[in-house]
Amino acid sequence: VEAARARVATTLGIRPEGVVFTSSGTESNNLAILGYVRSLAARGRRCEDMTVLTTAIEHSSTLETMNELRRLGVMVEVLPVTHEGIVTAATLKAALTQGTVLVTLAYANSEVGTVQAVHALARTLRAFERSSPGTRIALHVDAAQAPLWLPCDLPRLDADLLSLDGGKCGGPKGSGVIAFRKDVEISPILFGGGQEGGKRPGTENVAAIVGIAEALSLAQASYEERARKVSRVRDAAIARLCAALPEAVLNGPMGEERLANNINLSLPGLDTEYAVVVLDTAGIAASTKSACAGAGGGESAVVLTLSGDAARSRSTLRLTLGEETSLTDFDRVGAVLQEFCIRQSGLTQ
Amino acid sequence: VEAARARVATTLGIRPEGVVFTSSGTESNNLAILGYVRSLAARGRRCEDMTVLTTAIEHSSTLETMNELRRLGVMVEVLPVTHEGIVTAATLKAALTQGTVLVTLAYANSEVGTVQAVHALARTLRAFERSSPGTRIALHVDAAQAPLWLPCDLPRLDADLLSLDGGKCGGPKGSGVIAFRKDVEISPILFGGGQEGGKRPGTENVAAIVGIAEALSLAQASYEERARKVSRVRDAAIARLCAALPEAVLNGPMGEERLANNINLSLPGLDTEYAVVVLDTAGIAASTKSACAGAGGGESAVVLTLSGDAARSRSTLRLTLGEETSLTDFDRVGAVLQEFCIRQSGLTQ
16 A cells, blocks of 8 residues: 555555545545535635535536535636636736635546646635745646646646546556645544544455556556547547537547547437447447436536537537547448438438 | 445345445444534534543544534533443443434444443434434444454444444455434535446445445344354353463453454553464464554553553453354463463563
């Protein structure tokens, strides 16, 4: 366990004491956000005097934790995002006040792949802290989607807290990490033994801990090359799919601002939940949303926030690439979807 | 996941909807206790109007959760136990009031092996409920130590909530279950997706879930025969160890009231933490306390509560048996400890 902790610490550029193993990215987000607020409350700051900033396109483990913060009396303010899902430094700057204690956002959006300019946002926070003596604003980054594709070094990002999920980067399900820098305190949100520096009780799940440490280390060792390679396939695949499907609209940004392995299209007017079933029959795994957002049915809150378009948010299709996914794979995806669109359009005419 | 849930439900005598998978026994205890209190609070009951009963010899995941309840404003009352660690029905009856909402205790104590008469305690609660219309007192049983040795059927025990830990009954670490009956509500204590019926968010750890279901099923299929066989070895081993070590005192009860696989001795005046190291060198795994109670150092709060004897609580030695542990194994334990006692007594004289 301690060797795994040291390995994660080296990978993320922090001390081993700043690494706490959890059971998932969801638990990590809960512990980062509630644990940070609880630590401030334990030092005498009233919940009513704290403001936490976030966005409307976060993962459900952040959005639902925001509702818990509201129940505790904390002010939660939702930052606007661009049509591509980006939080700009200007937007963040305008929202900061003396009461702001925490900013929490995803490094890369799990549905539409938008990558935030974390370091630029951190710079905005630091500038505000300097201009308002006595303020301290922690930056929490939900990096669950990031390790295989983006740098996760905390000092380099200038983030205070980072959440990670083993199952999202080639490690075992049931493993998570919360990483935090030297001057950051978190209080536990589950209660029991003194494991994990008193921050997360329960018998250590050694296999999961070793697994996530190995996965993070391998993911970060070669993320640049991997991202370069896969984003090239992604861009060609998007072009091919849009050519094959005239009704398709891309959700989220293009280029560097998009997660290397993410494609998210809307097929307005069509039933993409049924498309997922048809693709599955053809051996192609796709989804409409995040599993944690109830992938089964309903609209995508993320795409609705970005586009304001109900038809678009009800017809999302998320396709994610692995290192081995080839453009040839997308010929098959395109063919299946093309037939699906023709049939469905025929049915509705 | 759903097949595993059905299997656990059958094993525990409840509906599948009453089975929630967690990451550990610690998380299960937190969710059972805090989740039950939160569900009452969500339905309008003030924390200040709730009393929870427990004992001073619970596992740290219960004791620390009691401290969280106190912070929330809930009244926590500590039931006295006998010198053997037993909560009597009379003691429980005397403590019940209109404000009592929950009684939480371990089925079998993790340090000294005391088994509570859960069904008799449940009968006391039901009688109180009948005599005081409008009261509803849930019984939560921490059954982490139980599945291999004791019946865990909820209707048979007449318990409302039961916590289980996979790693304690032959299943994987990082797996837990909370089981509850039809008329019991719990609110989540971690926030995110709608997994596990909205009671525990996060991507399902399928391997851990299948593992704990298999372990619980196998454990409960043959617990009676296993307990009969192992308790016979236990009793002979206790006799042999006490004969070899005149200074030894047994902590906890004998016979049916003791967990079949538990031996807990005190060697007053001796450094049993060092004894654990000496035993380890001889290939024998022992402990002084529960790992979650900081097995490293200090006194046993459980033995101090039972005996009121500081020397006894500072010199505990816990030896647990498996199905394959033989009396011959204890000849070796006895010999190593005998030599240890002679040397240590020599040193202190």
